[in-house]
Amino acid sequence: MKPLIALPTPVYCLSCILETSLPWESVVGLEIHAQINSASKLFSSSQVKFAAPPNSTVSFFDASLPGTLPTINRRCVEAAVMTGLALNCTINKKSLFDRKHYFYADLPAGYQITQQRLPIAVDGILTYRYQLGTSWNQMVTKCVRIKQVQLEQDSGKSLHDDIMHQTLIDLNRAGIGLMEIVMEPDMTCGEEAAAAVRELQLILQALETSHANMSEGQLRVDANISVHHPGEPFGVRTEVKNINSARFLAKAIDYEIKRQTQILDDGGTILNETRAFDYKLGITIPMRDKEGKQDYRFMPEPNLPPLVLYDAKSLPSNMNADQVINIDLIRERLPELPSVIRERLVEQYGILLEHSHTLVNEDGLQEYFETVVKLSKVDPKKIIGWVIKDLLGYLRQQNLPIKQSVVSPSSLAELIILLEKKVISSSAAKQVFQELCQGEEKTPEQIIKEKNLGLIIDRKQIEDICQKIVASHKEEVTAIQHGNLKVMNKLIGLVQKTTKGRADPVLVKSILQEKVLP
Numbered sequence: 478m479k480p481l482i483a484l485p486t487p488v489y490c491l492s493c494i495l496e497t498s499l500p501w502e503s504v505v506g507l508e509i510h511a512q513i514n515s516a517s518k519l520f521s522s523s524q525v526k527f528a529a530p531p532n533s534t535v536s537f538f539d540a541s542l543p544g545t546l547p548t549i550n551r552r553c554v555e556a557a558v559m560t561g562l563a564l565n566c567t568i569n570k571k572s573l574f575d576r577k578h579y580f581y582a583d584l585p586a587g588y589q590i591t592q593q594r595l596p597i598a599v600d601g602i603l604t605y606r607y608q609l610g611t612s613w614n615q616m617v618t619k620c621v622r623i624k625q626v627q628l629e630q631d632s633g634k635s636l637h638d639d640i641m642h643q644t645l646i647d648l649n650r651a652g653i654g655l656m657e658i659v660m661e662p663d664m665t666c667g668e669e670a671a672a673a674v675r676e677l678q679l680i681l682q683a684l685e686t687s688h689a690n691m692s693e694g695q696l697r698v699d700a701n702i703s704v705h706h707p708g709e710p711f712g713v714r715t716e717v718k719n720i721n722s723a724r725f726l727a728k729a730i731d732y733e734i735k736r737q738t739q740i741l742d743d744g745g746t747i748l749n750e751t752r753a754f755d756y757k758l759g760i761t762i763p764m765r766d767k768e769g770k771q772d773y774r775f776m777p778e779p780n781l782p783p784l785v786l787y788d789a790k791s792l793p794s795n796m797n798a799d800q801v802i803n804i805d806l807i808r809e810r811l812p813e814l815p816s817v818i819r820e821r822l823v824e825q826y827g828i829l830l831e832h833s834h835t836l837v838n839e840d841g842l843q844e845y846f847e848t849v850v851k852l853s854k855v856d857p858k859k860i861i862g863w864v865i866k867d868l869l870g871y872l873r874q875q876n877l878p879i880k881q882s883v884v885s886p887s888s889l890a891e892l893i894i895l896l897e898k899k900v901i902s903s904s905a906a907k908q909v910f911q912e913l914c915q916g917e918e919k920t921p922e923q924i925i926k927e928k929n930l931g932l933i934i935d936r937k938q939i940e941d942i943c944q945k946i947v948a949s950h951k952e953e954v955t956a957i958q959h960g961n962l963k964v965m966n967k968l969i970g971l972v973q974k975t976t977k978g979r980a981d982p983v984l985v986k987s988i989l990q991e992k993v994l995p
């Protein structure tokens with residue numbers, strides 16, 4: 478039995494409310510194709526290789542030569558089972574393959590083998606969280622139902638050569654295993670869809686069932702969008718294709734919601750059509766209209782028997798383990814999923830859930846953080862700010878991935894240790910960090926020495942500086958003596974300015990107090 482998971486009541490994100498006039502509700506459903514991470518194709522033994530020379534990984538079967546037959550790739554089936562389990566689906570112990578016919582140059586057979594009647598996994602749920610508006614610590618948790626996960630073949634690629642006025646066909650991609658993941662229309666805006674896709678991407682990557690890189694086409698998202706009045710049936714939907722990043726997905730959906738509400742407000746009607754997103758203009762444009770429903774002439778695939786899986790209970794005693802796929806065994810071997818990793822980070826390091834979210838969602842950041850914790854042995858709560866605010870802030874500003882950070886985890890660990898040991902003040906530590914970001918191959922210790930950033934703890938030296946500040950700021954001193962204690966911060970600031978933030982702040986405060994309020 479699958480546990481029943483209650484869907485939370487809709488929470489509308491700020492952007493939806495602001496962007497669309499209120500009497501409309503928007504509905505978004507996604508169909509996602511994830512290329513299976515496998516050495517060979519779904520029904521043939523040809524290699525799966527990104528950026529291989531055109532038509533270099535094509536078997537006779539992939540080119541649809543008459544007489545060739547499909548042989549199912551076990552790895553692809555296991556990947557679909559893993560993915561289905563991770564998405565809380567019911568795995569069908571018997572699923573079927575069908576032919577979906579359409580005519581296109583990059584589909585030599587004239588049909589795609591897919592799972593239309595009985596897919597491998599059904600009825601799942603994906604939980605995802607995202608930030609509400611711009612406020613850091615307001616996270617919203619939402620769920621989207623997964624209608625099904627089905628196995629199918631990828632098509633080839635048509636390459637249009639504008640100079641020679643010809644179209645060339647590359648069949649390297651033809652027959653690569655895909656998992657089509659169909660979501661129910663449970664989302665309401667671009668931000669939600671982008672967050673759901675990001676979570677799915679992280680799950681697929683944790684499972685290693687797909688590289689799920691959108692820009693490399695391993696994860697392709699089609700968004701279905703419609704609007705309706707509250708309490709009324711869903712409206713006519715459009716489908717937006719050609720979206721190659723999560724950011725553009727959010728933009729395309731929000732644009733489409735706005736476009737549809739505007740048309741309906743003006744008394745027009747929405748056409749059931751396929752549209753493309755023009756990322757340069759930030760708009761969607763019609764590709765082809767669906768002209769009612771296209772007839773795919775689905776029929777059972779005669780060359781493949783039903784796909785039969787087993788669980789611990791149904792495992793036949795006369796077959797050995799490598800002849801069958803055991804769902805329970807796959808379930809036992811599932812790796813730690815992103816949601817579990819986040820909870821572990823909160824528990825293990827005492828950090829906030831929002832921070833664990835950033836650590837897991839930014840590629841490589843969790844590993845970076847955990848390395849700094851391990852190397853420095855400093856309280857992780859003192860490290861998290863450096864990693865999320867200083868390091869990630871800097872990298873984002875420079876548009877650099879974590880893997881290309883010039884500040885290594887060991888440098889940051891060293892810096893944090895020096896701060897912890899009070900060798901430097903926190904403002905000097907920030908200066909050292911800035912220097913580290915410049916990428917010169919120096920250790921924090923060398924930078925501190927060269928720039929003379931060490932903490933001044935010599936009482937006499939600090940006293941002299943304080944004396945000069947007090948003597949030259951008579952007005953401020955009088956104000957403090959008359960009870961305006963806030964002005965003290967100004968004097969502290971002036972001392973730190975003179976020392977470039979190097980004076981021991983505790984010492985500065987006590988000396989100034991002695992001098993001003995004896």
Ligand code: ADP
Pocket residue numbers: 504505506507508659660661662663701702703711712713714
């Ligand atoms: P089709 O048979 O045309 O592919 P499906 O029922 O499989 O239609 O739905 C395809 C996708 O469209 C799913 O992701 C689903 O969530 C979404 N969808 C269905 N109806 C609507 C709607 N009215 N508005 C937005 N999305 C929808």
Ligand code: MG
Pocket residue numbers: 508659
């Ligand atoms: Mg469909």
